[in-house]
Amino acid sequence: MSKKNRVIVRIAGAAGDGIASTGELLGKTCSRMGLHVLAYNSFQSAIRGGHVWLQMAIGPERQLDHCEQPELVLLFNKTSPAVHVPDVKSGGVVFYNSGVIKKEEIEAIRPDVSYYGLDFKAMVDEAGLTGVNSVMINVMLAGALIEALKLDKSVPLDFIKHKFTKKGEQVVELNNSVFKLGADWTAKNVKEKFPELKGDGKPKLFMTGNEAFGLGLTAGGLKLYSAYPMSPATGILHYLATIAQSEKIVIKQVEDELAAMNYVVGAGQAGVRAATATASGGYCLMVEAVGLASMMEVPAVCIVVSRGGPSTGVPTKQEQSDIDLCIAGNGDSPRFVIAPKDPEDAFYQAARALNIAEKYQVPVLVLSDFFLSEHFTTIDDLDFSKIEIDRGKFSTEWKGPGRYKRYEYTEDGISHRVRPGAESAMYTPCSDEHNEFGHVMSDVEAGLPHARQERIKMHAKRMQKMKTMVTTGDAQPPSFEGDKNAEFTFMTWGSTYNYAKSAIEYLADEGIKVNHVHFTDVYPIPREKTLAILKQCKRIISVEANMCNSLCTQVLAQTGFEVTEHINRWDGEPFTGEYIVEAFKQLAQTKQLVNA
Amino acid sequence: MTTETKAVLDAKDFKGEVHPDWCPGCGDFGVLNCVQRALAELGLYQHQVAVISGIGCSSNLPGFINTYGMHTLHGRSLPNAQGFKLAHHDMTVIAVGGDGDGYGIGVGHLVHALRRNIDMTYIVMNNSIYGLTTGQTSPTSGEGMKTKSTPFGNPEMPLNPLTLALGSSASFVARAFSGNPKQAVEIYKAAIQHKGFALVDTFSPCVTFNKVNTAQFYRDNTYDLNAEGHDTTDLLKAMEVASRDTYASGRIATGIFYQNPRSCYEESEKETLAIPICDHPLGLSSAQAEKLKAGFR
Numbered sequence: 098m099s100k101k102n103r104v105i106v107r108i109a110g111a112a113g114d115g116i117a118s119t120g121e122l123l124g125k126t127c128s129r130m131g132l133h134v135l136a137y138n139s140f141q142s143a144i145r146g147g148h149v150w151l152q153m154a155i156g157p158e159r160q161l162d163h164c165e166q167p168e169l170v171l172l173f174n175k176t177s178p179a180v181h182v183p184d185v186k187s188g189g190v191v192f193y194n195s196g197v198i199k200k201e202e203i204e205a206i207r208p209d210v211s212y213y214g215l216d217f218k219a220m221v222d223e224a225g226l227t228g229v230n231s232v233m234i235n236v237m238l239a240g241a242l243i244e245a246l247k248l249d250k251s252v253p254l255d256f257i258k259h260k261f262t263k264k265g266e267q268v269v270e271l272n273n274s275v276f277k278l279g280a281d282w283t284a285k286n287v288k289e290k291f292p293e294l295k296g297d298g299k300p301k302l303f304m305t306g307n308e309a310f311g312l313g314l315t316a317g318g319l320k321l322y323s324a325y326p327m328s329p330a331t332g333i334l335h336y337l338a339t340i341a342q343s344e345k346i347v348i349k350q351v352e353d354e355l356a357a358m359n360y361v362v363g364a365g366q367a368g369v370r371a372a373t374a375t376a377s378g379g380y381c382l383m384v385e386a387v388g389l390a391s392m393m394e395v396p397a398v399c400i401v402v403s404r405g406g407p408s409t410g411v412p413t414k415q416e417q418s419d420i421d422l423c424i425a426g427n428g429d430s431p432r433f434v435i436a437p438k439d440p441e442d443a444f445y446q447a448a449r450a451l452n453i454a455e456k457y458q459v460p461v462l463v464l465s466d467f468f469l470s471e472h473f474t475t476i477d478d479l480d481f482s483k484i485e486i487d488r489g490k491f492s493t494e495w496k497g498p499g500r501y502k503r504y505e506y507t508e509d510g511i512s513h514r515v516r517p518g519a520e521s522a523m524y525t526p527c528s529d530e531h532n533e534f535g536h537v538m539s540d541v542e543a544g545l546p547h548a549r550q551e552r553i554k555m556h557a558k559r560m561q562k563m564k565t566m567v568t569t570g571d572a573q574p575p576s577f578e579g580d581k582n583a584e585f586t587f588m589t590w591g592s593t594y595n596y597a598k599s600a601i602e603y604l605a606d607e608g609i610k611v612n613h614v615h616f617t618d619v620y621p622i623p624r625e626k627t628l629a630i631l632k633q634c635k636r637i638i639s640v641e642a643n644m645c646n647s648l649c650t651q652v653l654a655q656t657g658f659e660v661t662e663h664i665n666r667w668d669g670e671p672f673t674g675e676y677i678v679e680a681f682k683q684l685a686q687t688k689q690l691v692n693a
Numbered sequence: 694m695t696t697e698t699k700a701v702l703d704a705k706d707f708k709g710e711v712h713p714d715w716c717p718g719c720g721d722f723g724v725l726n727c728v729q730r731a732l733a734e735l736g737l738y739q740h741q742v743a744v745i746s747g748i749g750c751s752s753n754l755p756g757f758i759n760t761y762g763m764h765t766l767h768g769r770s771l772p773n774a775q776g777f778k779l780a781h782h783d784m785t786v787i788a789v790g791g792d793g794d795g796y797g798i799g800v801g802h803l804v805h806a807l808r809r810n811i812d813m814t815y816i817v818m819n820n821s822i823y824g825l826t827t828g829q830t831s832p833t834s835g836e837g838m839k840t841k842s843t844p845f846g847n848p849e850m851p852l853n854p855l856t857l858a859l860g861s862s863a864s865f866v867a868r869a870f871s872g873n874p875k876q877a878v879e880i881y882k883a884a885i886q887h888k889g890f891a892l893v894d895t896f897s898p899c900v901t902f903n904k905v906n907t908a909q910f911y912r913d914n915t916y917d918l919n920a921e922g923h924d925t926t927d928l929l930k931a932m933e934v935a936s937r938d939t940y941a942s943g944r945i946a947t948g949i950f951y952q953n954p955r956s957c958y959e960e961s962e963k964e965t966l967a968i969p970i971c972d973h974p975l976g977l978s979s980a981q982a983e984k985l986k987a988g989f990r
Contacts, residue, residue, distance in 0.1 A: 129990065302989040312985060318975030321780055323772075340985065345965040345973060347779050352805040356772040359765065363745070363776025366763055367784075368971040371776065389766050481982035486975045516971065517761040517777075518784055520740045525755045527764035528748070534710070537756055537764065541714045 099154075099161045099599065102292040104246060108238075109150035109181050110173025112140065115235030119171065120151040120473070122239050126252040127155050128303040128475045131296030135160035136473040137671060140413055148176055153473075155246070155294060160474070162599035162674045169245060169291065171238045172198060182206040190289050192241050194234050211289055215241060220278050226271065233275050240279025245287055246294055250280060301475035306465060306592075307332030309440035309476075310374065310400055313447030315344055316484045320369040323349040323360035328412050329467045330374040330402040354379040358386035358399060365395040366526065368493070368516035370451050374400035377419050378409055384426050387460045391430040393526035394504065394512070394559065396454035396461075400447070403466040405669055414669030415467045417591055418643035420619050420651055423462040431562045433457065433572070434620035436464040436591035441476045443469065446617070448484045453571060456489035457562045458514060464619065466642065468671040469592035490514060495522035502533040506554060510561025530555060567623045574626035579612025585681075586634035588660060590616040590641070590648045592671075597640050599674030600681065611681075616648060622655040631658050638662045638684065640677055704729040707739060709757040720897030720908065721751050723871030724818050728787065729758060730874075731881035742785045745774040747799060749791035750825045751818035751897065768799030771806045771815065778813050781971045782959055785885060786813040793823050796832040796852050806890055807861040812957040814884045817854065818871070818897035821906045828902035835940050838905055854894045855935035855950055859928060864957075865891035866931065867949045870915055871898070872908045876947065883949060889957040896947075911945070918948035925952045 106123065110116050120136055127134045136153040152167060154160040166186040172178055172193040185191060187209045195214030204212050217234045236257070243253055254273055261269045304312070311333045314322070324334045334350065341348040351357050357373040364371035375383060380401045390397040403419040405411030423434045433453050437446040443465065450461040490513045495501050501522040505512045512533075515522040529539040532551050542548040566572040575588075579601065587597040594615050601611045614630060614637070616622070631637065631652070637660050639649050644667045649660045664680040666672050707729035715721050732742060742760035746752035748767035755762030761784070765773045774788040795803055795817045806815070822840065823829040829842035833854070837846040858866045865887040869877035877895065884891035896915070898908045918938075924930055931951035938946040959966050977985070 300990045302986060304989045308989070315985065316977055316982065320970040320973055320975075321776065323776065342964065344977075344981070344985075345970070347962060347965060347970060349779070351772065352801055355769065356802055356805070359769045359772035360776035360779075362765070363763065363773035363778075364780035365776075366773070367743075367777040367780035369780040369973075370975065371780065385766055386769065389769075393763070479986060481977060481979065484976065488975075516781075517743055518740060518781055518971075520738075523739050523759055523761050525744075525762035525764055527756065528766055529764065536711050537753070540753070 099156065099158045099602065101156065101158060102294065103154055103156035103160070104169060104291050104294060105152065105154050105164045105167045105186070106169045106242065107150055107152045107167035107181060107184070108171045109148070109177045112147045112149050114173040115232060116149050116151050116173065119235045119239045120153060122253050122256055123153060123242060124303050124473055125256055126243060126248050127294070127296070128301040129252045130249050131298045131300060132157060132294055133159050133301065133475045134303070134473070135163055137163035137468065138471055138473070139670070148180065150181065157295060157297070161595040165673050165675045169242065171242055173234065173238070178203040178206060182210065185210045190245065190287070192238055194238070196231070196234070213241070213283075213287060215279060215282065220282065221275065224274065224278055226274055228267075228271060229275060233272065236272050236275045237279035240276040241283040244280035244283040245289070246291055248294060299477070301477060302479060303473060303475050304440055305332055305471055305473050306440040306443045306469040307471065308336045309443040310447045310463070310465070310470070311336035312479070313444035314372050314398070314451065315340065315346065316444070316481050317448030317451040318370045318486050319346055319372055319451065321347045321349070321360070321364040321371040322373065323351050323357045323371070324373050325351060325354045325357050325375065325379060327376040327379040329404060329470045330376045330379070330400065332470060333374045333400060354382035355386065358383035358397070359389070361397045361399070362386055362390050362393070362395050365390065365397050366393065366517065370396070370455070372398035372400070372451070374402065376402045376404050377406050377422065380419070380422060387432065387462070388426040388428065388430050389528050390460040391426070391432055391559070392528050394458040394514070395526070396458055398450045398454050398461050398463065400463040400465055402470045403464065405667065411669050413467065415642050415671040416667055416669070417466050417593065417641055418645065418647055418667070419464060420647040423464055424620050429556070429560055431457070431459050431559050432620065433459055433461045433566060434464055434618070435461065436617055436619050437469065438592060438594035438615065438617065439469065440474050441479070442617070444479050445483065452485070452487045455491060456487055456571070457566060458489070458511060459562060464591060466592050492516070493519060495519045503535045504531060504533045504555065504558070506533060506558055509565040510558050511565065563621050566621055572621045572623050573618045574623050575614045575616040575630055577612070577614055577630050580610050581612065581633060583610035583612040584635050585609070585611040586614055586637045587611055588614045588637050588639045588648070590619055593640050593642060596672040596674055596677055600677035603674050603678045604681070619648065619651055620655075622651065624656045627652070627656050628658060631656070636662070638664055638681065640664045640672070642666050642672060701736060702733045702738065704733045707732055707759050709759045711756050713757045714753065715750060716901050718900040719750070720820060720871035720899070721754065721818055723874055723877070724751070724816065724895055724897050725754055725757055727871070727874050727877040727881055728816070730878045731885060732760070734878065735882055735885060737785055742787065743777055744787045744789060745777060746770050746788065747790040747794035748825070749794045751789060751791040752794055754789050768794055768797070768802070770794065771799060771802040774813055775806060775809070775811050778811050779970070781969050782812070782966055783969050787885065788813065788815045790817060791824070792817060792819040792821060792833045793831050796854055800832070804857065804861040807858050807863040807892065810862070810864050810889045810955065810957050812888050812890070812959055814881070814891045814893065816881070816893045816895055819854070819894050820897050820899040820903055821851070822899050822903040824899045824902055835905065840902070851940070853935065853939065854892070856932060858892045859932050859935060859951060863892060863951065864889035864953045864955050866951045867892070868894045868896070868947045870896040870911050870947050872911055873915070873947065876917060880949060887952060889955065906940075914943055915945045915947045918946040918950065920948070923948065923950070925949050928953075
């Protein structure tokens with residue numbers, strides 16, 4: 098159970114207070130000790146100011162959920178107490194910066210938690226430290242936090258050393274001293290005990306979903322990545338830029354999303370594995386070029402990081418409402434849409450996307466969301482040896498027989514792709530309808546009988562690939578977990594997987610059995626295999642971070658199966674297990690909806 | 694079609710299987726011929742070249758030439774061509790299209806391609822009219838020009854592609870005229886040989902929809918700038934000529950306006966592009982994987 102010996106920590110303050118770096122310090126400390134963490138970063142679209150907080154679940158097991166109520170809280174600024182003290186679990190502990198937060202005011206909020214104010218200035222003065230900056234309160238509070246949780250202090254001290262070495266020995270020493278002031282003060286003054294956090298001693302990988310996407314693309318043979326910055330997708334660009342030189346990948350920030358996707362198509366046509374990523378609104382600008390990849394049968398990968406819409410919408414918040422967007426485009430347009438569930442899955446699915454793109458010569462959309470892309474989590478390990486490169490029907494030379502036909506009619510709809518530059522295979526793919534050689538059929542020939550026949554055959558050839566994805570088993574049905582006889586089923590997709598799993602654990606504690614159907618491949622959905630799974634469920638409740646049930650819409654459209662009970666959230670915050678449990682109970686109580 | 698085995702090709706070896714569907718007398722025929730001649734005279738083979746276009750009458754050109762190519766979306770020839778070039782930089786990449794494609798819907802890509810300076814050529818067949826959509830005003834239509842969308846005269850001023858390019862850190866800026874093939878072939882050859890992004894604005898008259906900027910108009914109003922001893926390394930001079938000798942002046946300069954041998958984009962990625970990335974082995978060694986993972990512990 099992920100809840101066993103778990104501690105929930107929240108760190109809050111203004112953007113620029115060092116919330117993220119304190120969180121990183123804590124997260125890395127835990128992950129190096131072999132503990133598992135999951136951290137949700139609730140930030141706003143502001144660089145300085147604004148109110149931000151980070152909530153982290155820490156425990157010996159893999160964490161599924163950042164949870165509702167923190168037990169240990171660090172508050173940095175004046176606006177923090179009113180926002181966060183009400184959320185603290187009864188009996189919890191609040192550390193605060195008493196230089197800016199008044200003792201009487203914070204303690205008046207509620208009596209059932211313990212308060213510990215650290216007066217940064219008084220403490221550093223008393224210790225005789227000179228040259229300290231008031232922003233170093235975050236290091237002091239980090240010391241307090243690490244001590245309160247009885248974590249191994251050598252790890253954060255090591256981390257501080259690594260982080261500040263280039264600023265000089267003196268800076269490292271000063272940070273160490275400030276850290277120890279916070280830790281020593283806590284050891285002396287804080288009585289509350291938390292569950293013992295004991296890791297397995299095997300350092301974990303600590304990363305965001307965006308970093309996992311970048312790593313997965315790299316493992317999968319990415320050679321060109323073009324992108325235009327847009328939250329919450331930019332982290333992929335940032336990570337890849339740091340490894341571009343060592344891994345010999347061309348990373349190009351271009352002028353807009355139109356260019357980003359068209360670069361990918363051009364590079365894909367030239368024979369490299371290329372990808373881009375963007376957020377919902379940026380993807381709107383890419384739709385035309387995705388259709389171009391479908392028409393020219395060029396492999397292309399785009400990671401679409403969903404956020405609330407329509408339009409600019411809710412930039413740095415959670416929402417899962419873009420399945421329809423990924424499928425959309427003018428005309429019937431073959432493609433593949435994958436929705437990974439967490440950073441570990443993101444790694445493998447990014448590499449898989451590059452394979453599917455080449456095997457079927459289609460665009461592949463990897464549908465992420467704010468939470469999946471931006472939250473930190475630990476991963477035991479990533480197995481790079483599982484990544485195989487499958488380029489499908491592809492060669493760098495053409496030896497015949499006969500004149501090369503780029504779009505030759507085949508049973509599976511996939512034609513042999515020769516890389517440009519090969520002698521004797523010249524061809525020009527076009528965005529217009531074309532014949533097997535790639536010659537345009539839509540200008541002077543359009544409407545003539547032979548052109549009509551060619552249109553029917555070529556369009557069917559392209560769309561045949563959607564069927565082939567199903568018959569080969571590349572398009573996978575949802576996973577099924579749990580007791581087949583459970584009265585209820587949660588149906589989820591993408592990053593909602595772990596919250597639902599967490600909720601299922603809570604409900605199991607209460608004796609309520611819920612099993613779990615989870616979709617990773619959302620387009621195409623293999624109809625027969627999916628129906629076989631859904632039909633064995635007794636009462637299916639979809640859980641989606643959106644208003645209009647986009648997975649249910651697709652399941653209905655692609656299989657004919659209708660799911661009529663839903664749990665939704667679209668206020669911008671990600672689900673928690675507790676939130677789903679609460680919504681489930683309300684749904685069960687109201688009985689406004691009947692069994693399917 | 695098979696590659697010729699002969700050592701040196703001539704223009705007709707670059708003739709495509711599909712016959713151009715342009716109107717008889719269209720300037721684009723001249724451009725196609727000049728590109729084919731330039732490629733042959735540079736000693737290139739068909740499989741070493743990619744001609745990449747957007748959408749429009751002139752963007753059909755890649756279908757009529759026997760090389761590799763792409764016929765992409767309206768306004769998107771440049772990002773496709775740049776992606777292609779970075780992926781396979783030992784090929785010669787030529788983007789082609791019209792003034793609507795390049796100076797209208799695609800102008801955002803043009804200015805960035807100019808400053809980015811990837812080693813490729815961009816030939817804009819400029820006829821100051823939208824031909825494929827049957828005759829509307831274009832970004833280079835003159836003020837007052839009557840078209841289907843401006844029956845009372847174009848109220849907007851035309852864009853000057855050459856000053857736009859010169860102001861966008863272009864490294865090669867030229868203008869040709871399809872009715873002067875001798876000069877056009879030389880300009881195209883110089884553009885292809887230039888190590889960087891080369892823009893060649895090419896007057897290519899539309900015989901059907903533009904009765905103002907006709908072949909005769911260009912024959913009567915153009916002159917060869919390079920024959921007058923123009924210094925192609927002088928940016929300010931190029932700016933001056935490009936600003937002064939326009940439609941309105943009745944004396945329009947053609948030739949190479951400006952050439953700057955500044956290093957092209959590929960040189961900033963020398964190690965990655967030591968061999969074309971399309972020839973790189975795919976996948977990571979276990980040592981590489983361990984090194985990347987170590988960054989997350």
